[in-house]
Amino acid sequence: MGQLKEETELDWCSAKAADDLVLVSRYFYDDWGQQRSLIRPDGVEEHEVTNPIKQTVTTWIDGLAKSVTQNNLFDKPDSIKRFNLGDDPSDPQATPYSEHNFHYDGLGRTAHEFDALMHKTAYGYDPFDRMLKTTLPDNAVVERRYVSHSREELPVWIGVHANGNVKELGEQMFDGIDRMTQSITGGRVTTYSFKQGETQPCKVIRPTGVKVEYVYEPNLSEEPLSRTTSAIASTYEYDKKNARLQSSEESGIKLSRDYHTTGRLRAKHGNMPVRHSRCSTTTAGRHVC
Numbered sequence: 001m002g003q004l005k006e007e008t009e010l011d012w013c014s015a016k017a018a019d020d021l022v023l024v025s026r027y028f029y030d031d032w033g034q035q036r037s038l039i040r041p042d043g044v045e046e047h048e049v050t051n052p053i054k055q056t057v058t059t060w061i062d063g064l065a066k067s068v069t070q071n072n073l074f075d076k077p078d079s080i081k082r083f084n085l086g087d088d089p090s091d092p093q094a095t096p097y098s099e100h101n102f103h104y105d106g107l108g109r110t111a112h113e114f115d116a117l118m119h120k121t122a123y124g125y126d127p128f129d130r131m132l133k134t135t136l137p138d139n140a141v142v143e144r145r146y147v148s149h150s151r152e153e154l155p156v157w158i159g160v161h162a163n164g165n166v167k168e169l170g171e172q173m174f175d176g177i178d179r180m181t182q183s184i185t186g187g188r189v190t191t192y193s194f195k196q197g198e199t200q201p202c203k204v205i206r207p208t209g210v211k212v213e214y215v216y217e218p219n220l221s222e223e224p225l226s227r228t229t230s231a232i233a234s235t236y237e238y239d240k241k242n243a244r245l246q247s248s249e250e251s252g253i254k255l256s257r258d259y260h261t262t263g264r265l266r267a268k269h270g271n272m273p274v275r276h277s278r279c280s281t282t283t284a285g286r287h288v289c
Contacts, residue, residue, distance in 0.1 A: 147174050
């Protein structure tokens with residue numbers, strides 16, 4: 001049927017073939033063609049049994065308890081039941097030790113949910129499917145407000161209504177092309193300035209009053225070429241072919257990078273006498289030294 005049965009990953013840890021790390025995964029399927037289990041390289045078997053008639057998915061790992069997810073026509077969970085170790089969910093006498101239930105509106109959005117302790121959380125949305133209100137189990141309400149010029153999820157205010165009081169958590173301001181120009185969190189204000197046509201800020205004023213100025217090459221990447229404050233100046237050099245970071249320098253300390261042809265980092269070199277170091281990774285990205 002063309003389904004993947006076995007997958008072997010070879011991780012080259014060194015030039016010696018005997019040192020290769022062989023990772024084998026095995027896959028098994030049910031009569032519906034759905035994957036029902038996976039034996040991982042460490043020998044542990046993961047199970048996921050799907051019943052398309054009852055629209056249930058039963059999952060467990062060998063040696064652990066099972067959980068059953070009941071899906072609806074939106075292919076979203078109506079309930080998640082967790083059973084004790086050794087209990088068979090298909091047994092009518094089996095009783096779950098916890099159950100999490102979800103309820104949806106006509107558009108498939110979560111209207112409210114009940115956790116295992118029957119604590120209710122309710123949700124409200126605007127016409128653009130952005131979450132406006134979240135009513136927590138203690139009846140506190142988290143409210144969000146969004147920009148009026150866009151249907152994107154760009155919150156300009158978030159706060160909590162509780163016990164007749166309103167506590168503001170944060171504010172944000174955006175310009176006409178959805179760039180954030182100001183952020184206020186806990187009374188701490190950060191402002192962002194932009195050059196025409198650029199999406200990355202050229203200047204950031206932090207809550208401490210520190211000004212950070214950035215220089216970019218938009219044709220190369222969104223990463224800065226330099227970052228400057230009143231006390232520190234940092235510069236960055238990138239490969240003009242692939243935009244990888246080649247070197248960086250700050251306060252006279254320079255760090256350069258070498259890469260494999262695959263793009264993975266091969267080595268770092270610094271001009272600090274004690275910190276000069278070399279690192280390497282396997283072809284799968286694992287550090288071996």
